[in-house]
Amino acid sequence: MRQDKVLYFTEKEEEFTSLLMGLGLKRNVAKVLVYLANTRESTSRDIERGTDLRQPEVSIAMRYLTECGWVRARESKAESKGRPVKIYELGRPIGEIMDSIEKDKKREAKTQLDLIQKLRDHIS
Numbered sequence: 001m002r003q004d005k006v007l008y009f010t011e012k013e014e015e016f017t018s019l020l021m022g023l024g025l026k027r028n029v030a031k032v033l034v035y036l037a038n039t040r041e042s043t044s045r046d047i048e049r050g051t052d053l054r055q056p057e058v059s060i061a062m063r064y065l066t067e068c069g070w071v072r073a074r075e076s077k078a079e080s081k082g083r084p085v086k087i088y089e090l091g092r093p094i095g096e097i098m099d100s101i102e103k104d105k106k107r108e109a110k111t112q113l114d115l116i117q118k119l120r121d122h123i124s
Contacts, residue, residue, distance in 0.1 A: 007039055007050045023101060028053055032061040033097070036071060041089040062088065070097050 009017070013034050020030035031051040036042065042050070047058050065071035072091040075084040090097070 007035065007042075007046075009034070009050070009052075013038065020101075023105060025101075026061070026064075028057045028061040029064050032058060032065060033070065036065075036088060036090050037094040039089075041087050043085050043087055045085075047088065066091075068100070070100075 016034045017030045021027055032047055035047055035051050044058050048055055069091055071088055073086050073088050076087050077084055
């Protein structure tokens with residue numbers, strides 16, 4: 001990723017995102033996950049800019065990633081008056097997240113293969 005003040009996707013990050021989407025992750029979730037995998041921590045505003053997503057899209061992706069236990073959030077006092085700023089970081093190393101995705105996909109494949117076998121048993 002190149003860095004101005006906010007990180008932006010390179011071709012490599014775009015490909016990583018596409019691969020995650022090919023595994024069934026939603027586009028917004030994949031983009032946010034790839035962004036956070038390449039930063040130590042980031043505000044939601046930085047994520048919006050770096051992923052070219054709108055605030056509601058980032059919020060929905062964060063909710064999913066947090067429920068999976070893949071992302072942690074903490075609050076930091078804003079420099080000016082107003083609401084505290086949320087700062088996000090990966091809750092687990094990206095390798096563990098990939099292991100989790102792999103495990104889920106293997107479970108899904110086994111379920112599908114079991115159903116096919118049951119169908120075969122019915123026509124035999």
